[in-house]
Amino acid sequence: MCGIVGYLGPSKAAPVLLSELRCLEYRGYDSAGVAVIESGELVVLKAAGKLSNLETLLTDKKPTATVGIGHTRWATHGIPNDENAHPHTDCTGTIAVVHNGIIENYQALCAELTAAGHTLVSQTDTEVVSHLIEDEYKKCVLECNGDALLVAIERAVKRLEGAYALGIVSQKHPERIYAVNHNYSLSVGLGDGESFLASDSVAVRQFTNKLIRLEQSEIAEVTVNGARLFDFNGTFIDRQAIEVDMNPYIISKDGYRHFLLKEIHEQPISMRQTMGKYINHPDKPIDLRPTENGGGHFGNYGVNLTETQLKSIERINIVACGTANYAGMAGKYILEEICGIPVDVEIASEVRGRKPLLNDKTLCIAVSQSGETADTLAAFTEAQAAGAMSMGITNRADSHLSRITDNLMVTECGIEVSVAATKSFTAQVACFYVLALYIAETRKLLPPAEIFRLKQQLLLVPALQERILSQEKIIQQQSIKYAEAHDMLFMGRGINYPVALEGALKLKEISYIHASGYAAGELKHGPIAVLDAKVPVVTIVVPGKVYEKTLSNAQEAKARNAQMIAVATEGDDRAKGIFDTIFTIPQVDELFSPLVTVLPLQLMSYFIADYLGKDVDQPRNLAKSVTVE
Numbered sequence: 330m331c332g333i334v335g336y337l338g339p340s341k342a343a344p345v346l347l348s349e350l351r352c353l354e355y356r357g358y359d360s361a362g363v364a365v366i367e368s369g370e371l372v373v374l375k376a377a378g379k380l381s382n383l384e385t386l387l388t389d390k391k392p393t394a395t396v397g398i399g400h401t402r403w404a405t406h407g408i409p410n411d412e413n414a415h416p417h418t419d420c421t422g423t424i425a426v427v428h429n430g431i432i433e434n435y436q437a438l439c440a441e442l443t444a445a446g447h448t449l450v451s452q453t454d455t456e457v458v459s460h461l462i463e464d465e466y467k468k469c470v471l472e473c474n475g476d477a478l479l480v481a482i483e484r485a486v487k488r489l490e491g492a493y494a495l496g497i498v499s500q501k502h503p504e505r506i507y508a509v510n511h512n513y514s515l516s517v518g519l520g521d522g523e524s525f526l527a528s529d530s531v532a533v534r535q536f537t538n539k540l541i542r543l544e545q546s547e548i549a550e551v552t553v554n555g556a557r558l559f560d561f562n563g564t565f566i567d568r569q570a571i572e573v574d575m576n577p578y579i580i581s582k583d584g585y586r587h588f589l590l591k592e593i594h595e596q597p598i599s600m601r602q603t604m605g606k607y608i609n610h611p612d613k614p615i616d617l618r619p620t621e622n623g624g625g626h627f628g629n630y631g632v633n634l635t636e637t638q639l640k641s642i643e644r645i646n647i648v649a650c651g652t653a654n655y656a657g658m659a660g661k662y663i664l665e666e667i668c669g670i671p672v673d674v675e676i677a678s679e680v681r682g683r684k685p686l687l688n689d690k691t692l693c694i695a696v697s698q699s700g701e702t703a704d705t706l707a708a709f710t711e712a713q714a715a716g717a718m719s720m721g722i723t724n725r726a727d728s729h730l731s732r733i734t735d736n737l738m739v740t741e742c743g744i745e746v747s748v749a750a751t752k753s754f755t756a757q758v759a760c761f762y763v764l765a766l767y768i769a770e771t772r773k774l775l776p777p778a779e780i781f782r783l784k785q786q787l788l789l790v791p792a793l794q795e796r797i798l799s800q801e802k803i804i805q806q807q808s809i810k811y812a813e814a815h816d817m818l819f820m821g822r823g824i825n826y827p828v829a830l831e832g833a834l835k836l837k838e839i840s841y842i843h844a845s846g847y848a849a850g851e852l853k854h855g856p857i858a859v860l861d862a863k864v865p866v867v868t869i870v871v872p873g874k875v876y877e878k879t880l881s882n883a884q885e886a887k888a889r890n891a892q893m894i895a896v897a898t899e900g901d902d903r904a905k906g907i908f909d910t911i912f913t914i915p916q917v918d919e920l921f922s923p924l925v926t927v928l929p930l931q932l933m934s935y936f937i938a939d940y941l942g943k944d945v946d947q948p949r950n951l952a953k954s955v956t957v958e
């Protein structure tokens with residue numbers, strides 16, 4: 330979704346801002362803009378559409394300014410056009426603001442400002458901010474002994490309701506940029522005589538590894554010499570920059586045609602890194618506690634739940650959206666199977682407005698690749714407010730989620746650029762195995778030999794994934810036969826039901842083919858009505874407790890002439906007798922099978938979407954992190 334960047338230093342700001350904005354493209358956007366201070370004058374350039382449109386404007390105007398802010402906007406209030414693109418200015422045209430998040434009381438503020446004589450030109454909730462600062466600045470210049478602009482910003486932001494991050498420049502102070510964070514994410518990067526700003530630290534990491542993260546309700550006054558931090562009352566906050574590991578955040582396709590394909594292939598490594606961090610050896614107890622250096626992360630990291638707390642958990646409540654929600658559904662099977670603790674999985678956006686039935690014996694787990702998904706964060710904070718213990722599983726230790734819980738498992742996937750989640754899914758599911766085994770160890774729920782065996786099995790999974798990835802060409806040929814389908818059904822039972830949902834989501838997201846996932850047993854309760862010879866049905870069937878029943882459900886589909894596709898185990902002769910196409914997977918324990926069965930489905934979606942010429946890395950209408958409810 331929206332992205333904020335900034336630059337201040339000896340170089341021309343426009344190319345730096347563009348380069349920062351390029352790093353944020355993956356988040357999804359529909360317009361972009363910059364504000365620079367050019368020879369003492371504020372200049373705003375913005376354009377709807379791709380960054381290339383903004384680049385054309387910048388190439389035309391060739392600003393030489395060395396200070397500026399930039400933005401990529403994903404429309405929420407007002408259509409994606411030039412006018413609604415950020416930055417937004419005040420009536421004097423001297424203050425420019427870029428904004429992520431929502432100003433919830435913008436209508437009331439807009440009415441107030443309009444009545445006071447301000448002219449607001451966009452349909453956005455953002456524009457009120459520049460006008461509020463304008464008003465406060467006028468007053469502060471007369472009243473304040475201190476720094477008028479800083480005080481004006483403090484006063485203006487106190488009037489805002491909602492969660493937001495802001496970047497602000499004023500032509501009166503071309504030597505500074507202001508950054509404001511309130512329940513959002515914003516980081517300042519410190520270089521040598523230059524400073525950077527970004528709502529996603531990925532944009533800054535290409536220039537420097539020294540970062541300062543703004544915490545809640547903080548303002549940073551950024552100059553070429555560094556940043557001074559204040560709370561909303563102007564109290565100085567002493568915080569030093571942290572040195573971060575830049576490598577996992579390098580954005581590169583590494584020779585792959587698309588980020589999506591690269592990320593599918595990265596799964597064995599991200600799984601090994603994620604599990605390896607917590608499981609040193611199957612013989613050794615799992616350790617989820619924080620490491621001394623924060624695991625090289627920029628942000629919180631590690632699980633601080635005490636043994637007493639872990640032993641007191643009576644129920645687990647998982648909140649997440651989309652793919653992360655399906656990882657959570659797999660997590661339910663895993664935790665219930667290994668720990669025998671009842672688990673509920675909630676679509677995070679469905680939690681709002683409901684009676685919270687949680688207490689201090691409940692562990693609420695938020696699962697979010699980005700750690701910024703507004704629905705997930707809202708559900709999670711409601712659970713915390715109801716007294717539940719809380720824990721996050723995220724790929725971004727520098728995210729908002731990491732700020733609001735002391736218990737964080739970090740998936741070591743590196744940056745996931747493609748909008749469609751792949752490697753984060755398997756790494757999240759891997760975290761659930763690790764967590765379940767950790768709880769089982771702490772609560773002595775299983776004999777040590779069984780825990781040892783399960784750990785061994787888990788650690789073998791990346792090698793199985795590699796075997797599937799090595800069959801990519803066969804999967805490609807098998808997949809494109811189905812590229813002309815208009816509808817596709819995915820079904821699985823038990824622990825592979827969430828994989829069916831994920832398979833369907835992947836296909837529709839990137840190929841735009843309508844697809845639905847079902848619990849295989851549900852087919853006969855309705856969905857079977859849509860089946861005919863034109864509808865491919867993908868069944869996930871692995872040996873185990875639900876094998877026979879899943880095959881029976883597949884027979885029901887076959888009897889309706891559906892085109893039959895399976896993800897099935899090598900050498901499964903019974904599957905051969907039912908399915909037209911089989912994506913074969915190596916033998917795997919049913920309990921660990923989601924980590925394997927999902928791979929052919931990811932590849933199938935990728936090859937179909939690519940065959941159809943779709944924008945696989947940035948599918949239409951989608952954003953990588955959905956920061957509005």
Ligand code: F6R
Binds near residue numbers: 696700
């Ligand atoms: C699907 C996808 C989305 C996200 C969902 C949650 O490919 O990417 O469904 O899984 O928006 O995002 P996070 O995990 O960042 O909370």
